[in-house]
Amino acid sequence: MENIRKSVFKIVTASGTGTGFTVSGHNQVITNYHVVKGEKVVAVEDYKKDRFVANVVMVNPEVDLAFLKIEGFENKETDISLQEEIIVANTQKVFINGYPFGMPYTITEGIVSSSSQPMGNRNYIQTDAAVNPGNSGGPMLNEAGVLIGVTTSKFNNADNVGFGIKHLDLIKEIEDFSSVENPVYSVKCNSCDSYTETESEFCNNCGNNMDISIWEEFEKSHFAQFVENALTELGINPVLGRAGRDYWEFHQGSALIRIFVFKRDYLVATSPLNNLPKKNIQELMTYLLEKNVEPYYLGIHENKIYISYRAHLSDIFTDHVDTVKENLKNLALKADDLDNFFADNYGCEMAIEAKEDM
Incomplete structure (x- = not known):
């Protein structure tokens, strides 16, 4: 589990910090949308405290996922694998990896309290492991280092209750985005699975309503x-x-x-x-x-x-x-x-x- 830290990054923005990570076979850094909301360029810090500029190239607010691209970055060291067939069962061990409160890298152990907890329009993984601000966007792993979810503290308003986006939701986002050849900041439409790159109230493909504020960047003082x-x-x-x-x-x-x-x-x-x-x-x-x-x-x-x-x-x-x-x-x-x-x-x-x- 110690080598996992090379694949887990601190995401730093003008609003605060979160966590991101890479998975085998893919170069983009994965995090939560709410971690990078209002930003199109962020800093990514690795385990050696080196920082890199990363462009936000895909956001899906509904799923709360975002992809970041670091120019020239090749993902050669990751020990985090993503397997579609992996089974997530209640009471199995889960490991939360990330940078809580912007502090140094930590691993927190817990169990899966529910493998499919319905909240809103989606199902989430529920865990009793400590999930704190700053953990958002980090990997939830099993004992073998296989990804079972993406940590989100978005709904974490109670002690000993944390939630994760299911690994199958992430796999779909990666597969859909794999067809994009020259990624720039784009917003995913969950109605037709297409991407809109220019500011718009409607999806360019199917006409579905979109929140125009997703394109807005935070104004500096x-x-x-x-x-x-x-x-x-x-x-x-x-x-x-x-x-x-x-x-x-x-x-x-x-x-x-x-x-x-x-x-x-x-x-x-x-x-x-x-x-x-x-x-x-x-x-x-x-x-x-x-x-x-x-x-x-x-x-x-x-x-x-x-x-x-x-x-x-x-x-x-x-x-x-x-x-x-x-x-x-x-x-x-x-x-x-x-x-x-x-x-x-x-x-x-x-x-x-x-x-x-x-």
Whole structure:
């Protein structure tokens, strides 16, 4: 089951996080529609914390499934198989794989409470395994690593009750989409199984009503536009840095950078650099107290060294806007230098959030 993690991905959007995965024989990343709703381009993070830009190429809101395409990606490592003939039985073991609450990859074990639980117009797999926000779109597997469903927390309003889209529903979506040669963002019509690529209130094939809001993308705030312009100038694709509404998280070299709004009034950028050393801590404390790194601040929280920057949100509407942008960009570069400095000169271990330099 451990190798499964190579086939399971964190899906990161401007609205939050979810889970996606690949299955043998197919290159698209599979997830829930509600995970990517309002987005046409998202970030996909693998088990090594590497992020890739993915285009949303198919959505089926009724089934709550979506397919993502990563340019140049070939699915060579997956251990998740998809078998039409697999039998799902009540009380059999089930394993929920994913990134609950955006945290690191986890596997949760449970049993199938119902192999065909009717809800709305469809039947779902019901399980007693813990399903939390962030697990949505991940694989539900049996003990052999065979897919039995796609986790969805869409209806998960009670403890110890989780639901999954049946594997047969996914197989149908994959088979129908296999005929699409040059996939772009398209919406599945469940009346005739065709795809509509252009914004429309009706299916181009059968005339069935379609929800035009499915084509709408979330509008970025002025603050988000400011931050993402700074990231672009830093050479970072903003899509890869998004971690929620008006929240960004990315690695500059080895250092993890977080940018967010604090108490509705402040732009804050911060980076956890290193753990405090076991020895010679006095020399380090002297450095932290005496070293001037303005406009940034060095501090300690829970035995970890941080560098931070704060500016009032009103500053991005004034003549100070360019200064704030430069300070924001330079904090990322400074953090990448300092974590190595503290490691080399004071024996400080890198923070757990750090990414190993390649």
